[in-house]
Amino acid sequence: MKLSLALLMSATMLAGCATTTEQPLADTPAVTPIAGTVTTPKPAYGTFGFDEAGMDKTVQPGDNFYGYASGTWAKNTPIPQDKSNYGAFNILSDLSESRTREILDGVASDPNSKIGVAYATYLDRAAIDAKGLAPVQPLLARIKATPKSGYSALIGELSTIGVRGPINAGVGQDDKNPNAYIFGIYQGGLSLPDRDYYLSKDAKLAEAKAAYQVHIAKMLTLAGEPDAARRAKAIVDFETAIAQVSWTRIDSRDATKTYNKMTLAQVQKLAPGIDFAAMIKAGGVATVSDLVVAQPSAVAGIARLIKAAPIDVLRDQLIVNALGNFADVLPKPLDDENFAFYGTILAGTPQQEERWKRAVQFTSSALDDEVSKLYVAKYFPPETKAAADTLVKNIISSMNTRIDQLDWMAPETKVKAHAKLAAFVPKIGYPDRWKDYSGLRITAGDAFGNNVRANQFQTAYQVGKLGKPVERWEWGMTPMTVNAYANFGMVEIVFPAAILQPPFFDPAADPAVNYGGIGAVIGHELSHHFDDQGAKYDASGTLSDWWTPQDVKNFTALTGKVIAQYDAYEPLPGMHVKGALTLGENMADLAGLTVAYDAYKKSLNGKPAPVIDGYTGDQRFYLGWAQVWRRSYREATLRQRLLTDPHSPSEQRTAIVRNMDPWYGAFQPKPGEKLYLAPADRLKVW
Structure with missing residues (x-):
């Protein structure tokens, strides 16, 4: 299992998290590239690495630290028309996409460049439109011709090209044998973001469900299918029944x-309603002896629904x-309708991103390592990697020091916790080897076929791992991704090149800001291995019981307090943060920022931090934390995230500072202010 720092959107939400690569807005400091060809002695933001102009000093830090640190930025920075949200992650994603575009533009006319052909073919909207529905018709005909007896094999076959059915499957590291891969089966069948969209009586969610039914009818009509309205209702009714038997996201993260x-x-x-042997074989695996079922009751329930459902x-x-x-x-027209629902209705994004941005995303996904090795050669200097190390x-x-100071963990468990830290594998920038794409056929002028074959290639690559040693060199993100993640089974933390830039990390910035930014990000990912789920994996990456029963009892009491604190936040009227869903990320923020602060203080070697522009070292540290979480949301996106995202919204993530004693000394919040907590009420876990 792996957890990421920021939300990685699912396929159904992708259009809603579109990013752009226009120049930064006038009130957003330009990001200085880290390429060796461009150097500057000045920080990218402000005089010491923080955008002081973005603050709103009319806001009391103790009432709203996010507003104090970033209120003017939020007021003066509109969300671009092709984005569902906008903040520090987006600014760097824009930069990453524009750099990748420059690379791809340079090879787009080269018929011998696989990435160039894939990029140029995807860009050619006129050629795609000229073909009409002809490319997809054989696939639709294959689906229409399948009898009920062949349905299980069909969903396995379609999974190899990226088309989801009611049951999902895949290959991953075995949680209880991390040196081996295992086949897994998971609940599926929902095209809305969460089961609540089907089942909740909330008016906004009911509107989205009704709009979804209209959307399905439009898609069927655009494909030339008759009786679209009746068929759309039948699909929604079927998926609503699936939602009723599906596990919640809270249970599914356990x-x-x-x-x-x-x-x-x-x-x-x-689950006798599905022929699993036929499904698995059609998915590219001859047979399996053992497999993991993630949500057994849901899989059984979905199988019953499949057995009872008409084949049509x-x-x-x-x-x-x-x-x-x-x-x-x-x-x-199909593309526009798909975006109109998933981008605009579900995420609130007014405008679809430009075609070139989507071409960059497709090529970077289909041929990720082929693009990645060109990107890091140009944009990731060795000195940045060394500083991150x-x-x-x-x-x-x-x-390690924090573990020694814990009063709730048994001494024998501390020994094992230290051993786990000693086993850590940090990955910085990019992989030390690349995948081979010689087996993937990319054809000029065949955008649909390229997409299908790319999905088939990736599926074959994944299922081909069964029975082989675990590929510990492999990454789950490209170097161009502005994100980071923790992989429990690998006992690793991973930081792609694109996040190691301002405002997260700036070699020219004050160390306090860097420790509050990328230092806390590093601490966050490290701490994931000790959150409520990561702590279940031992030093070898094995899911096991390595704590004493009393440790577990003490830890559960502490995590209950974290859940309660976040349950109280209400970002939208009537919609609270789900403390149990966001528990792992909130704990990682709490512990990550705490250990980053300790590391910052150690880096001073006993000397006092200088005062810069009137700000103490502690103030600059916490402002660095607040700066990386700048983000504005469209209402529909925030609503969706509160239901589906294991991360709390940015304002609430920033507010984790209310639990840290040094923050009180730095900003002097007073009793009665909204964020103020009495010392006994401040969360302390790690």
């Missing part, structure tokens, strides 16, 4: 509950999923 190892025969007995409804769901999955390489070592050292 590593213990979702590890259910079974034989194929046991799975078949659990099952086919129609797959037809709509196929049209949506490939909408960007089908005629423009040093920060990681300092943060790990601080976490």
Whole structure:
């Protein structure tokens, strides 16, 4: 299992998190590239690495630290028309995309460049429109011709090209044997972001469900299918029934509950409505002996629904999923309708991003390592990697000290916790080897086929891991990604090149700001391995019980307080943060910022931090933290995130400072102010 710092959107939400690469807005400081060809002695932001002009000093830090640190920025920085949200992550994503575009533009006319051909073909909207629906018709015909007896094999077959069915499957590291891969089965079948969209009586969610039914009818009509309204209602009714048997996101994030190892025969007995052997074989795996079922009751319930459903409804769901999955390489009306629902209605984004941005995203995904190795050669100098390595070592050292100071953990468990830290593998910038794409065929003028073959290639790569040693060199993100993640089974923390830039990390900035920014990000990912789920994995990456029963009891009491604090936040009227869903990320923020502060203080070697422009070192540290969480949301996106995102919204993430004693000394919040907590009420876990 791996957890990321910022939300990685699912396929159904992708259009809503579109990014742009226009120049930064007038009130947003320009980001200085880290390429060796461009150097500057001045920080990219302000005089010491923080954008002081973005502050709103009329806001009391104790009432709203996010508003104090970033209120003027939020007021003066509109969300671009093709974005559902906007902040520090987006600014760097824009930069990463524009750099990648420059690379791809340079090879777009080279017929011998696989990435160039893929990019140029995707860009050619006129050629795509000229072909009409012809490229997808064989796929639709295949779905329509399948009898009920062949449905299980069909969903396995379609999964290899990226078309989802009611049951999802894949290959991953075995949580209880991290040196091996295992096949897994998961609940699926929902095209709205969460089961609540189908089941909740909330007016906004009910509106979204109604709009979804209209959207399905439009997609069917655009594909030339008759009786679209009736068929759309049948699909929504089927998915609503699936939602009723599906697990919640809170239960689905529990590593213990979702590890259910079974034989194929046991799975078949659990859910006889699906021929799992046929599904798995059609998905590219000849056979499996053991597999993990993540949500057994949901899989069984979905299988019952499949058995009872008319084949026409099952086919129609797959037809709509196929049209949506490939909408960007089908005629423009289908593409526009797909965005109108998933981008505008669900995420509130007024405008679809320009075609070139989507071409960059497609090429970077389909041929990720081929693009990545060109990107890092140009934009990631060795000195940045070396500086990040040093920060990681300092943060790990601080976490070791923290473990020694815990009063709720048994001494024998502390020994094991230290061993886990010693086993950590930090990955900085980019992988030390690249995947081979010689087997992927990219054809000029065949955007649809390129998409299909890229999905088939990636599926074959993943299922081909079964029975082989775990590929510990592999990354789950490209170097161009502005993000980071923790992988429990690998006992690793991973920081792509693109996040190691201002405002997260700036070699020219004051160290306090860097420790509050990238230092806290490093601490966050490190701390994930000790959050409520990561702590279930031992030093080898094995899901196991390595704590004493009393440790677990003490820890659960502490995590309950974290849940309660976040449950109280209400970012939208009537919609609270889900403390249990966001628990892991909130704990990682709490511990990550704490150990980053310790590391910053150690870096001073006992000397007092200088005062810069009237700000103490502690003030600059916490302002650095607040700066990286600048983000504005469209209401529809914030609503969706409160239901689905394991991360709290940025204002509430920033507010984690209310639990840290040094923040009180730095900004002097007073009793009665909204963020003020009495010392006994401040959360202390690690």
